[in-house]
Amino acid sequence: MSAESAPRRSGRRYPAVVRGVIGIAVFIGLAQAVGASGLVKQSVLPLMSTVLARASGLAGNTRFIADMGATLAGWALGLGITIVIGVPLGLLLGSVPVVRVATRAIVEFLRPIPSVALILPVELLLGPGLRTAATLIVYGGMWPILYNTMAGLDDVDPVAKDTLRAFGFGRLAVIRHVSLPSAAPFIATGIRIASAVALILDVGTGYLTGRIAGPGIGAFIADANSGSGNTPLVLGAVIWAGLLGVVLNLLLVWAERRLLPWHRTSLGYADLTTARAPAAAP
């Protein structure tokens, strides 16, 4: 019997949601107060009210809406391709011992390369446009999915596999009935990481290549930042990008809960944690 020791979520009078909303309100209020008090020059950091006004204005801006749609489409397309290629590939590579070791090694060396660094060479190779963005997103998202899928396969209980094999099931059936469900939570985490990476690359590429590459939030921010710059507009667009990120994350959590009902999927920060620590020294 443990006494009141670990912090618990309080329940009764002030549910967590109310507190969260208060938190947001306090933050906005404080930001506005700091701005209005003149502590920070408005040319450096605009007033919160200006930013919020600009952000809500964007909701009616057809070009911005088109940009959001384009970014969303790029994300969906890129992530979709990555999942469709990456998960089976990871399962395949992870199932064959020699290939697994080799792939692991390649992944370990290619993973540290920041994908944004590849925006430039790929853009030179393929020219600005959807092809570049899609290539980068698929490349960037492939690593977390491959790594996590293979890590998930590693984690499968060998006893469970042997049990099924003892009943005469073939290798493919074992994968389908034991390995895949067991590895599924890891794969799901990999997808959430890949989703965050996809969004980053989508917006990042758009910003670097600009509007010639096509519509997108990145291009919009680049436009807003050009010339004398329009800081409130940039901040407003970033707020929308953040909201998009939140919505996409909620979407993935919802999907995960539907597909893996047995697994306690937390709303938490799965995309900010890795499946596991690096397995061995470099």
Add this chain to the structure above:
Amino acid sequence: MRRLGWLSRWVVLACGVGLWQLLADWRHSAFFPPPSTIASAMHRQWFSGPASHLFLTPDATGNILPSLGRILLGLAIIVVTGIPAGLAIGRSPVLTDFLDPLLQFFRSIPVVTAAPVFIALFKIGTQMEVATIVAGTIWPLLLNTIDGARSIDSVQVETARAFRYSAWEKVRWLIFPAALPKIFTGLRLSVSLSLILMVFAELIGSTDGIGYEMNNANQSFDLTGLWEGVVLLGILGYLMNGILYLVESRVLAWHRSARQGAS
């Protein structure tokens, strides 16, 4: 057996590089120069300096060092601010309730947007770059620290109460060590992100640095130069992960062994 695993990855790397070399020599492509070309270009540009300067050329000291400096400064800032804040928030369920939606929102913002924001705010320069790195990398560290502080074993906490540890003693001997595994998880991610943000920030808002050099290479269609940058970043990322791994295995030796030893 473990030695074999360690060796095998270098064998794989060597094979991969060898394969690339063969392909590049066979199909001469301006877009994919062979590793030998890239390696010699890197040597020429960065590593052919005097021994007294660790073989670094002025180009290297003028670009690689500032980039590293920005990363290290950014990481230092997030460690010094993020860990204490994370521990405090994690131990206070009230504070967590208030801050959670706000934190969820901020960490969902694609990190690269920090760069345009800070260019708009601070204009070009080191201030903008460090701010970008800090703004992007603090989230994994902060949120994982909060998670670590929040999930401390209740019996350990009760023990601290029963022996009447002061607040500082609790932090030093219980909360911080108990949260350390999660802190390192966050740190690993923050370190990877720091590389990404450093490059991105320098691509758009800098007058020196690796990203700046890559930007120049881009504008003069110098693909070799671009690949040089990519390879260098890969090496830096690998080294940074490696150093972090070494530190982690030292500091968290008890953690791995305890989990293996647990019944």
Add this chain to the structure above:
Amino acid sequence: MLEITGLSRAYGQGAAAHLAITDITLSVADGELLTIVGPSGCGKSTLLRCVGGLLAPSSGTVVLNGTPVTRVPDRLAVVFQDYSRSLYPWLSVGDNVALPLRRTVRSRAERRDAAAAALAAVGLAGQRSRYPWQLSGGMQQRVAIARALACDPVLLLMDEPFGSVDAQTREDLEDLLLAVRAERGITILLVTHDIDESVYTGDRVVVLTPGPGRIRAVLPVTLPAPRDQTATKELPEFVKLRAEVSRLVRARGAVPQAG
């Protein structure tokens, strides 16, 4: 040295309130080993925590050596059941034992000596630089006991300390407890669900009713000292006491006047 008067503790509020213990009045003499036993859910652990200042009572008082207990008092030590979770895995055995001493004992050398002495007292001399998870369950619990002893407490509270070890180890630890008490004269409150243990180790046995826990009976243990696991348990006196406690623990219905 310990006076408990009318102690009650309820969890929750209003209609959903759950009364764990009620109307506990008890007096503990200096150097006494008092065992507290009862069926599951009788509030034994709650009682211990209230005595130790870890929980605030809903009503009633606890007075230790003349001072009312409002928070965890000085010179009190606790041993929990779950040693694997109570010892800190990032500290060596020696550091775990010495940690509570950091406030009172300034010099590192003195702390080390005190820890070494405590470890020797529980039979773990030489284990100082090992880590808790490298030790067996019984040894880990000894470390927890050593940690409690190192603070030189006047009152030792133990919450089912031997519940998680095997029977053999349990007997060894019971004897260790008796030896330590004989040597140092500490007052000990031992909560246990093991009836044999309560009679074997105790000077008096307090039997609680099922929840909400009241004192059903307080039985003096008239067994000779020193106790021996085999010899003492053969004595007819032991068998009789043990049976009496067992009857009281299993009894349902109204509480006879607490004695």
